[in-house]
Amino acid sequence: MSKKLLRRAGFLAATLAAGIFAGAQAAQPIKIGSFLSVTGPASFLGDPELKTLEMYVERINEAGGVLGRPLQLIHYDDAGDASAARNFASRLVRSDRVDIIVGGSTTGTTMAAVPLIEQARTPFISLAGAVVITDPVKPWVFKTPQSDRAAAQRVLQDMKDRGITRIGLISGTDGFGRSGREQTLAVAPEMGIEVVADVTYSPSDTDMTAQLTRIRNTPGVQAVFNFGFGQSPAIVTRNYAQLGIDLPFYQSHGVASDRFLELVGRAGEGLRLPASPLLVPDSLPDTDPQKRVVQAYKSAYEQRWNTQVSTFGGYAFDGLMLAVEAIERAGSTDREAVRKALESIQGYVGVTGVFNMSPTDHNGVGPESFRILEVRNGQWHLIQ
């Protein structure tokens, strides 16, 4: 008797479980994998990126998900460590079996994960800057930030427009500065600009007066360009003002944040840099297609997290939205179909720029998506 009952109960349980399983199958979540540098030295990148991903995954799910399926964000913090990034990427593709990866805050963490992700044939949208990520093109790797080459081109273009042909370059010896320096040196001859002084500083330096003096004493310098990120460019800017160098001064997009304005104070007056429209959403002309997207993202982010929006969060926004767009276009999470859909995205209006992907361009935004800003009275001012 009891045996029979037990068997029946077992049968019932099995049926129930199968039912639940089938139900789950219908609305199985789309898994979005991510590894970001939320803590550690690159946390200023990873922190807003993760906040953006969490916030928009929530919003998309509230609005009914993608293809009728909810999104599930699987995230690991690599703390800026390339080997940790590689391990987490491996976990994402092997054990979590994610459908797409949006992550990689720095070029170092991205490049460490790339071979593994390529091998696993999973679409990957990186949030890091350097041009090596998508040049040469790798079938499964995409990225949202403009490359440092585009930043260099934009800055040199603005210099040319002002009639400047001979410049001094000062850059950091970290990955960002090194790559920026190489790209600047590479594109300068194409644009008819000569780099007559080329000096560097290490990220731990506390005073760059010696390097700047060297640039100032080089005959013929008409403008100075600093390629770097972190606190060092702020120190360079202050030293520049202290030395009273009276030449146009440019920074890279690496410091395009309101935080930088606070750090440099009055020393920043008159300097120019290429930046995302996110810094000046209200100064954009109404005809600018990005204006609405940028304003919406900024107000949503600031309302939700109660802190200032950052350019880097914008990269994550674009990454997630491109992923969603591609999955919708593909009509499934089939990896090859999603990859193809990503490659075919044209005219997608994001926070960073208007994306035009192609099989030969996995970045999709060029130098024109940067706006040139000038610091006036401690505020960003859009140069038209």
Add this chain to the structure above:
Amino acid sequence: MFAEFIQYLFTGITIGATYALVALGFTLIYNASHVINFAQGEFLMIGGMATVSLLGMGFPMPVAIVLAVMLAGIIGVALQRFAIAPAKQADVVTLIIITIGASIFIRGIAQLVWGKEYHVMPNFSSDEPIRLFGAVLNSQSFWVLGIGALLVVALVLFFTRTLMGKAILATSMNKDAARLVGIRTQMVLMLAFMLSALLGSMAGVTVAPITFTAYDIGIMLGLKGFVAAALGGLGSGVGAVVGGLLLGVVEAMTAGYISSDYKDAVAFSMILLVLFFMPRGLFGSRVVERV
């Protein structure tokens, strides 16, 4: 040409004065216990960060600085009480490892409390740079140099003129003998940690207007400061200052005349050379290793 040289020299002095001030902090604890306190950089960070956040709360600068330095002092005592003292008779290497752990712990807490961003601290006096012989110098550099000099004199007087200072030296020379003559060595050690935290946080506050400040500034400044201290001879106040200035000037001259790429290489080669011929540093005590 001359203006250029003076500019490099001034730059070197500014950088070097920062290193020197940091290096001084290592001296005290080393003298008391032969422990190199790798949490020294964290005291610097606490000095700078606490001052910035107190300024943000609306305290006037002198009050903010005093409170920040006091906070660092309390943390110094706590570090000795709760991390070093329980290890009791552990040897010096173990204690050094404990300080590394403590530094990571303090850094983590600071990251939670103060966030991960860089902060600005205003100059003590005017923001206007000072012009001399066609070169410019940040006015804060004078504060760094002045406070550095003051601290060296205070340290020398403390170790040679006061009972407390002599007790610290005695403890470092022979702990058992010191205890036999009635010195409470645990108290002495606690005092050394407190003083060194005070010293470190004062250095942190003074250099913050030049370097900015953030939760992880201690790693960077602490390491350079330690190098300067080793160059000058661990345990010597004068050595710390000379070591720091020498390191700064060599770095600036290399950046100016050779290439900024070789700046660190030249500085570290110089240190290797010095330590090769004078293993105890430029001003290190010539004591024989006790057996």
